[in-house]
Amino acid sequence: MAKHPQQKIDQHYLQLIIFSLGVLLWFTPVPEGLRPEAWQLLSIFIVTILSVIIKALSLFTSSILALSVAVLTGLLTPEQAYSGFSEDFILLILVALLIARGVIKSGLGKRIAFIIIKKIGKSSLGLSYSIILADIFIAPAFPSNTARSGVLYPIINALAHDNDSRVADGTRKKLGSFLMMSSMAGLTLSSTLWLTAMVANPAGAAMAKKFGIEITFASWALAASLPVIILFLLIPWLICKVYPPEVKQTPEAPIIAQDVLLHMGKFHKNEWIMSITFILIVFLWSMSEYWGINKTAVALLGVGILMMTNIFTLDDMKQEGGALETLIWFAILFTLSAYLNKFGFMEWAGTHISDNLIGFSWPIVYVGLIIGYVLMHYFFVSQTAHMLALFGIFLETGINAGVPGELMALMLLFATNFSAIIAPQGSSANVIFAGSGYMEADEIYKIGGIITAVNTFIFLTLGTSWILLIM
């Protein structure tokens, strides 16, 4: 895709500006209490993210340049720098992308997509509500939102694909972009609703116990229920306004779908193999936390089966450069964020936010802490890392200022989930969608930012009143 020359020049100006900013930040005197390496890595991280938001660079280009600079300046050792590439859950996303391709290639995706369209395909908004609802229903039995995104994605991808909304031919915005964005937003809600819907949730509940705060599956679900229900109703409608699908109403779609399904005839052999493999994978994923099975190994086994049965072939693999792109940028951003944390920046910033709130009345401290906690998610590439780094400090500050402990704890844990869409790399559950090509990175920053703001607003107002009422 050739770019307009003017646009190219503009982009080079933007690159120059953002690199100058980076150099400036790097050589700015280090704030007190911060290690120089934390400050330098922060400079790199800010430039990386900003250059994506202002479209000076793609997520891929900014990430590889960032890692290169971090290594060549000696800020990170090679071992540290490349450690993200062997992270279990990052490889899980990579392999899940391959499985999703198998779902389409086998014809199973097409069939499922047309069955869904036949039943509820009259409007794009209806489709999006149905997907989120399905996610919310399976979530309590699925303690990994990454795996859940790996289950939902192939179906959504097929839905978009078979509604003639594709990345390759420039029709991504017809339906696919909208559905992907909605599902990503839906995952923040399903993870917020259930104690068992995200790995960091029970870990956070256990940490709260040390502060004498008891959080059970039922008390969590009750506290989250009202704000999540309101947001469930609100968010797809909102996305439909701010990031609309080009096709909103498709009254004839169910009739066409019925026709296509008739022509497809009975389940083909490849669809059977794909169905059984997919059910096997999903079953083992949902059991993985209880049986101690590694989800990535299960996914690899699945791809192995698809390869042996020629559903997914080496020729298909050659087309999967997009999966490689996703692996590279996500592994790099994960590493940068992890070392920002290890170098002490997260704790420093958390303490700073806390310190600045001392002396105010508890409602102000409470709101300040939650907003600070949400904004800090820009620096995190893992919800669990975010929770582990900041939950303790923020909870303690809140309790000391007089915020009711249960309210503070619950709201911080909810925020760990509902802020996940603030950036493409904000959750491993986002990444498979962000890697699909249906949404551009700067779009996720913008729309994800709006959704996070609305999530935060509803939770701070309605959610807080509700929790205080039932507490």
Added chain:
Amino acid sequence: MAKHPQQKIDQHYLQLIIFSLGVLLWFTPVPEGLRPEAWQLLSIFIVTILSVIIKALSLFTSSILALSVAVLTGLLTPEQAYSGFSEDFILLILVALLIARGVIKSGLGKRIAFIIIKKIGKSSLGLSYSIILADIFIAPAFPSNTARSGVLYPIINALAHDNDSRVADGTRKKLGSFLMMSSMAGLTLSSTLWLTAMVANPAGAAMAKKFGIEITFASWALAASLPVIILFLLIPWLICKVYPPEVKQTPEAPIIAQDVLLHMGKFHKNEWIMSITFILIVFLWSMSEYWGINKTAVALLGVGILMMTNIFTLDDMKQEGGALETLIWFAILFTLSAYLNKFGFMEWAGTHISDNLIGFSWPIVYVGLIIGYVLMHYFFVSQTAHMLALFGIFLETGINAGVPGELMALMLLFATNFSAIIAPQGSSANVIFAGSGYMEADEIYKIGGIITAVNTFIFLTLGTSWILLIM
């Protein structure tokens, strides 16, 4: 590419046989002195490699299944299993593959290819000699054969590409397959010739010093010179016999090339950018050992520049699924081999080979040790790992049996290099060629096996006499 049904059934039979063999091996009583986990991992490793050689599975499929089984059976922890993905030199290969694509896309590859064809393009054999000679000349200043393969590959790839020998359209055997195989064979020779042409060479020389054996740059080069010169003359001719290019003579090629070059006109902007970037990368690579620069970070910087200048784009990246495939199988085989070593198999096998040779006269011990050392390379996915694991044991056994120390040490270090082509994963320098698609994995096993046998034979006969003469 649809397969003949009969062929498919045959392949499934082969898969069944090889999996049964794996199960059988796994449950065979563990040989004395070997830890059960070493034996089980060995079963997996043997099945993985055999299934590729007999074409029951592709290298990719067999690797992912192997890793999946290793993790699901609890033989490797997830951390151990995925560790290969963050190995510095493995990522270097991945990024080098992207740079190679930039060389072609910029038009620079085409120009270099046609300049070479114009000068020496009358025969495929002539081309192959020239490439190996170029490699041998740059090798002493290039202590990483991986980086050297990253320098040669883009040019060879362009040479094949612009001689209408491509992977995608089934013309790989016209010229490309032959050139890639020759270059891989050439790399074993260039690495054998110079003390400074491969990272494990000086490390091995340092280890030899502990046995009182002094090896200098000059004594190494002198000892290696005669057998390497003979093999340099012999190997390309041999490959031309056993793995012939479909087009051998192209008398009109230089004329066509001159014509094309005339039409190409002056260096274009993209060619300038690519040249400067490539020279920068190669310069920093060649300095990396002295200046302590990380080669992978340099390569990432190079890709970053190519991205910013739109020589390599995100659309190109989408086509790079082959690079992902290479990353996956190589990282997995590397990990399996590393843990085969950590679990003690390599030491056990090395000691076994040594013990069985005790009591024989020194020439028999010497030949036995060298052949054993070469064959053991089937289990190694890194020349350095091979040297580190077995050099000490084998050298000691040889010296104790009366083999002249210098002969034993030099020959083992030479063998570390000349056996590298025994398998696609035998050296990180192979992998970029093996990942090109120009050669199938089973072809590399077969032709690489022949080349290794000839290398070993010449070194054991002529090479040994020569070293004894000059010692």
